[in-house]
Amino acid sequence: MEKLKIAGGYPLKGTIKVSGAKNSAVALIPATILAESPVTIEGLPDISDVATLKVLLEEIGGTVTFDGDDMVVDPTKMVSMPLPNGKVKKLRASYYLMGAMLGRFNKAVIGLPGGCHLGPRPIDQHIKGFEALGAKVTNEQGAIYLRADELRGARIYLDVVSVGATINIMLAAVRAKGKTVIENAAKEPEIIDVATLLTNMGAKIKGAGTDVIRIEGVETLNGCRHTIIPDRIEAGTFMLLGAAAGEGVLIDNVIPHHLESLTAKLREMGVPIEVGDEHIFIGKGEVLKAVDVKTLVYPGFPTDLQQPFTSLLTKAEGSSVVTDTIYSARFKHIDELRRMNANIKVEGRSAIINGPVTLQGAKVKASDLRAGAALVIAGLMAEGMTEVTGLEHIDRGYSNLVEKLEGLGATIWREKMTEEEMEQQKSL
């Protein structure tokens, strides 16, 4: 087990490159199951969620090569092997194996997924979609059993706008008989990316990126080559650390349109920003103003940037309110920021941040992926040394983070934890 050590207070400067989007990658990889010949995905992030999915595809008979960037999946010999437990619990997106395996084999057994603990994360809308397409779905001892004689297109209205349910229903519907309409669909860019891959494979999908998606089922799908979109959440994390501890940070390989809600909020705070075609430059703001932020579904402010944003707000003058309308328990990073001298109160779904304060280095633990990002930003802002544990969460979503931050001049490194430290961790 390792911990991250950060010597804070050094200004960051230079260019940092964004990797492929985690939340696309984890759907694109299961989508390859639906093809009858090899699929190449270019530009995948080198993160543990991708590594876990590679192993899961191999467990069902796929041949997969990954060089840390491009992945080639040969799905021809795949079978509907049950995956009731084990690795599926290491990530959230293993739920996409349900839609993809149901779509190809008309049956699947997949354990309930893991992922960040952010409050309840039900998958009732995924199941409602699968059932509407004709599957019988049961939960047996924590694994979801899905079976269908034949999948048939259906009209499905989502009661909750859900990224996962929208993609999962698309995966199950592209090879179903007839027409499927998903109403009240989520509109995140990752959904368009998955629809683009499926279309390149031969699927007929209209409306991805709007709240009504129309799918005309086809009998077979074939291999193709696809380049993933850049990770807007990683890019947003870099924008925030540029605003928090930077003296001119250029974030490269970005689709700026995906980050408009964050760009607008940072400008409201007084952060100088220049937006190019494929990059965003974050200048050094003199005095940052407090702002209020409410997380919403896309194109609203992303919940996945809420935690890193709170770290930046400790530096702003005045009182900021951050409200998470998507998850009920996404404030586990706040106690850790308090250890670092932050003045933050949590009331229900809101955090009230009073600033400015100078953060102090401390020993802190990442409870989840973006809590980890929040603590890394705080460590870069703080006076003195910060030690971050819980790196397994950060490694799920940030590719080569230490190397990328070193490129900006950060003093940051990974270090092996001692036996004693590992014992202490277990008791936390």
Ligand SMILES: CC(=O)N[C@H]1[C@@H](OP(=O)(O)OP(=O)(O)OC[C@H]2O[C@@H](n3ccc(=O)[nH]c3=O)[C@H](O)[C@@H]2O)O[C@H](CO)[C@@H](O)[C@@H]1O
């Ligand atoms: C792997 C992946 O892409 N993860 C992202 C995905 O998660 P995920 O796909 O799990 O998130 P959803 O969009 O499904 O969830 C949004 C909200 O809907 C609720 N809900 C969802 C499904 C359902 O069947 N029933 C239900 O009630 C959830 O509890 C949550 O409150 O979108 C989230 C919201 O942008 C992001 O935080 C995650 O990073």
Ligand SMILES: C=C(OP(=O)(O)O)C(=O)O
């Ligand atoms: C919540 C997240 O991930 P997951 O859904 O994979 O747990 C995230 O990426 O911030």
